[in-house]
Amino acid sequence: MRYSTKLLLIVMLLSAGISVVIIDVMVRTDQFNKSRAQNNRFQKIVSIPDLGITTAARYLRHYSLSDSTTPFQDYPVSREHFPAGFVYAPPDYSNLSGRISINPLSKR
Amino acid sequence: MAFRNLLERQRNILDYSLQNLYRRKEKTLFILVIFVLLISLISSILFITGSLTREMMSTVGELPEITVQKIQGGRQTNISSTYLNEIESIPGVEAVDPRVWGYFYLESLEANFTIFGFDLNTLEESDYEKLITDNPKFTNGKDANNIFKMVVGPGVYNLFKKVSMDDTFLFFNPNWGESIPIDIIGIFKPETELQSVDLMLIQTEAARKILELPANQYTDLAVYVSNPEEIENIARKIKLHFPELRTITQSQIQSTYSSVFGWRSGLVLSGLLVVIAAYLVLIWDRAGGLSQEERKEIGILKAIGWDTDMILSVKFIEGLLLSLMSTILGILLSYIHIYWFEAVGLREVFIGWSTVYPSFKLVPHIDLKYIILILTIAVVPYCAVSIVPAWKAAITDPDKVIRNGN
Secondary structure, eight states, rough: OOHHHHHHHHHHHHHHHHHHHHHHHHHHHHHHHHHHHHHHHHHHSSSOSSSSOOOOOOOOHHHTTOOOOOOOGTTTTTTOOOOOGGTOOOOOOOOOOOOOOOOOOOOO | HHHHHHHHHHHHHHHHHHHHHHTTHHHHHHHHHHHHHHHHHHHHHHHHHHHHHHHHHGGGGGGGGGEEEEEEEEEEEEEETHHHHHTSSSTTEEEEEEEEEEEEETTTTEEEEEEEEGGGGGHHHHHHHHEEEEESSSSTTTTOOSSSSEOHHHHHHHHHHHTTOSEEEEEEEEGEEEEEEEEEEEEOOGHHHHHHHHHEEEEEHHHHHHHTOOTEEEEEEEEEEOOOOGHHHHHHHHHOOOOTEEEHHHHHHHHHHHHSSTTTTTTHHHHHHHHOOOOOHHHHHHOOOOHHHHHHHHHHHHTTTTOOOHHHHHHHHHHHHHHHHHHHHHHHHHIIIIIIIITTTTTTHHTOSSSSSSOOOOOOOOOHHHHHHHHHHHHHHHHHHHHHHHHHHSSOOOOHHHOOOO
């Protein structure tokens, strides 16, 4: 068998793989759309946001409601120590009245 | 006829390229494996973060338009009921719903639960049917013994089942003097698992007791505004009248969601850096030049009459096949990893130290622009660096290349 014929077989196999994935995406998206009304109803009843993918810390469970200093725990320079905290970028604090800045202590 | 000849010529070049790849099968296989791993790592991160963002965004429209918190000493504290009427009297505010919610840490199970106070009697029959499965221990919650009842998320129920507390759970804190027994009358359906996994929907009165919330105090306020144009304005007014309050609008939560897994998030950034660094090493090695054997081969091909453009075609096809196939294979594998195997290995990063967590049955979110970006970044530079050293060898005198190998 020529090498190009073997390549054709591999290409056909990959195309079959891509087709299976496309069908799978369609099926799963359809299921998601069906359960969407249910999830929306749930959200309306339980009006607190965010997904329960991590429940390790309150500011990770409901991080869009967490206040600006919570991720720093007790003082602004303390390090993030919950492993899941590494996954998220900080929430939108755009409407806080002032910027949070950490400056070196001034000498008296 | 001419077209047929051209086709046959291209097929011969393709055959030769494939033969070349097969001849150096160890090297080809090594590059293929590394390439597939790099592509599947980055696409897995993009798939999982994309899906989670889609899940979060799908219900954001149902959230209250404004959430009002009281901030004291840089932290959120309980909010007094005195704010209720004053905020309600702001023109444009449709309703203000005081909420009682918080967390309950159960030391014996090392689990953290979310408690949400809600009057279960106000749940409509249709909501009950759609969202809740009856606890098999009580039929329809009617034969529950205790005064207080609750509906729990599937994660909570499974955990309680393990410790045989799946009918009634005793909340206890040494400060209370006595325990608070609450009957579990229902379980949220698995479809809502991502949101409800750690939730306990408890009657407000009981939730208040468990959270030790004094009378006339609430956790926060949910403000409903009917006209979306007025949301920002009302939020501004609340802050102006009560500087001690913090407002979080629906659009702010939306913007948090849209950037939460952006490039600044640790996971995406570290994944990207690893992939880019490894890919650069791969490219660097490729661009570093051909082996002596490969250069000799090009010299021999030139000596027996091959054109430079034919040699370049061979090298281009080699690079293209290797990079394109690895990219497609990498993307397919990461799809299977994230959606068929529920992101095993990667989900642990998201779960962290949680005891209660959902299964990662996510909705696929395949952004075509990311697929095109991955294809472009992976395929184009690799093909380019495959051609350049071959071109250098091909334009050198064949005699010199065969004798010296450079």
